[in-house]
Amino acid sequence: MQEKLLTxxxxxxxxxxxxxxxxxxxxxSSQGKMVHEHLEEFLSSLLVYIHKNHSLDQxxxxxxxxxxxxxxxxxxxxxxxxxxxxxxxxxxMPSAKFEFDKVDVKAVEMMRKGFYWAGVEYNEKTQDKLxxxxxxxxxxxxxxxxxxxxxxxxxTGVLNASTSxxxxxxxxxxxxxxxxxxxxxxxxxxxxxxxxxxxxxxKTSAICRSMHGKIIEATHLxxxxxxxxxxxxxxxxxxxxxxxxxxxxxxxxxxxGLPPYHFRCRTEVIPVWLSEEEIEGKxxxxxxxxxxxxxxxxxxxxxxxxxxxxxxxxxxxxxxxxIDKKGIISxxxxxxxxxxxxxxxxxxxxxxxxxxxxxxxADYLYxxxxxxxxxxxxxxxxxxxxxxxxxxxxxIKWNNTQSTYQIHGQSRILKMLTKILNSIK
Numbered sequence: 250m251q252e253k254l255l256t257x258x259x260x261x262x263x264x265x266x267x268x269x270x271x272x273x274x275x276x277x278s279s280q281g282k283m284v285h286e287h288l289e290e291f292l293s294s295l296l297v298y299i300h301k302n303h304s305l306d307q308x309x310x311x312x313x314x315x316x317x318x319x320x321x322x323x324x325x326x327x328x329x330x331x332x333x334x335x336x337x338x339x340x341x342m343p344s345a346k347f348e349f350d351k352v353d354v355k356a357v358e359m360m361r362k363g364f365y366w367a368g369v370e371y372n373e374k375t376q377d378k379l380x381x382x383x384x385x386x387x388x389x390x391x392x393x394x395x396x397x398x399x400x401x402x403x404x405t406g407v408l409n410a411s412t413s414x415x416x417x418x419x420x421x422x423x424x425x426x427x428x429x430x431x432x433x434x435x436x437x438x439x440x441x442x443x444x445x446x447x448x449x450x451x452k453t454s455a456i457c458r459s460m461h462g463k464i465i466e467a468t469h470l471x472x473x474x475x476x477x478x479x480x481x482x483x484x485x486x487x488x489x490x491x492x493x494x495x496x497x498x499x500x501x502x503x504x505x506g507l508p509p510y511h512f513r514c515r516t517e518v519i520p521v522w523l524s525e526e527e528i529e530g531k532x533x534x535x536x537x538x539x540x541x542x543x544x545x546x547x548x549x550x551x552x553x554x555x556x557x558x559x560x561x562x563x564x565x566x567x568x569x570x571x572i573d574k575k576g577i578i579s580x581x582x583x584x585x586x587x588x589x590x591x592x593x594x595x596x597x598x599x600x601x602x603x604x605x606x607x608x609x610x611a612d613y614l615y616x617x618x619x620x621x622x623x624x625x626x627x628x629x630x631x632x633x634x635x636x637x638x639x640x641x642x643x644x645i646k647w648n649n650t651q652s653t654y655q656i657h658g659q660s661r662i663l664k665m666l667t668k669i670l671n672s673i674k
């Protein structure tokens with residue numbers, strides 16, 4: 250007991266010296282290693298059992314093996330979860346000392362439940378998989394040696410896949426918890442908005458690319474976090490935080506916004522404070538600004554876009570063509586349709602109410618122009634349809650159009666009433 254207590258104290262002190270990345274990497278690696286060792290022991294024992302009893306009638310042996318499969322119970326070690334959550338939370342509020350409260354305790358409990366649910370789901374699926382492998386091998390009428398060799402080969406595949414799967418599960422749960430802890434801690438400081446930060450490279454998924462730079466209201470994420478923490482089953486948890494593969498450009502569903510957005514997702518949300526300034530008489534709003542940005546502004550889809558000198562170079566901006574800062578800001582404010590580009594799959598194409606075509610690389614405005622020198626709406630629509638994946642298109646409803654419609658509608662009604670009243674007189 251004394252020796253184990255001393256080991257636990259030393260380990261605890263070592264963990265305090267680790268960076269958050271080292272702590273998480275060690276945890277994920279240890280989950281995969283533990284699952285690998287446990288499953289390897291189980292499969293080896295199962296293989297020996299089958300080999301020893303190969304001479305039994307199949308109608309007798311297979312039910313015995315299937316019964317033995319019920320003993321599969323992959324364990325997970327969740328003893329480090331409080332430490333990981335506290336370390337994550339402390340990195341989001343470095344100016345203050347982190348202390349657990351009811352919300353944080355609930356978040357750790359959800360982490361623990363997540364591992365338990367994943368384990369139960371995994372055990373059931375793996376038992377079915379092993380059952381099918383074994384039954385398939387017996388149908389081949391192999392000799393004892395051939396059967397052992399075939400099963401060993403099949404079991405090795407299950408073993409390797411399981412290690413990778415549980416590393417992915419650990420990565421997912423830690424990623425989700427990291428984002429939950431950010432939201433929880435930021436809400437304590439009355440943060441009103443969060444920004445989605447994806448890692449943009451060749452591996453970035455379509456959904457993460459479309460969400461990069463998205464500004465999400467704290468109330469939206471707070472409700473989603475509450476629903477995740479209130480989940481009582483794995484299906485409820487999945488419903489509260491849905492995964493998505495396709496890009497999303499418009500309004501967020503109530504169960505989407507909090508990363509991760511898919512398995513092995515690297516995206517996160519960060520708390521932000523919005524600023525405003527004026528450019529050529531047009532107001533722009535943003536959460537952060539890069540040194541080389543000429544325009545940084547949250548567009549009609551809720552994504553903070555940025556444009557620099559390269560953008561204006563691509564746009565062949567000049568007074569003669571009417572492409573200027575003011576026009577681009579108005580275009581960002583009046584996006585009506587947006588979609589994935591038909592052949593540049595990492596790009597997004599949008600059209601605006603003031604006649605612009607906008608091309609984005611994630612949050613970056615790659616180019617902006619008015620097609621065919623302002624030949625009218627039909628040309629704009631034609632260009633958009635030609636270069637947009639129309640099955641991935643989203644129509645953006647914007648308030649100015651709705652308000653104008655309402656005002657014009659009210660004006661028509663008033664005129665009609667006036668005319669009727671005059672005729673009565």
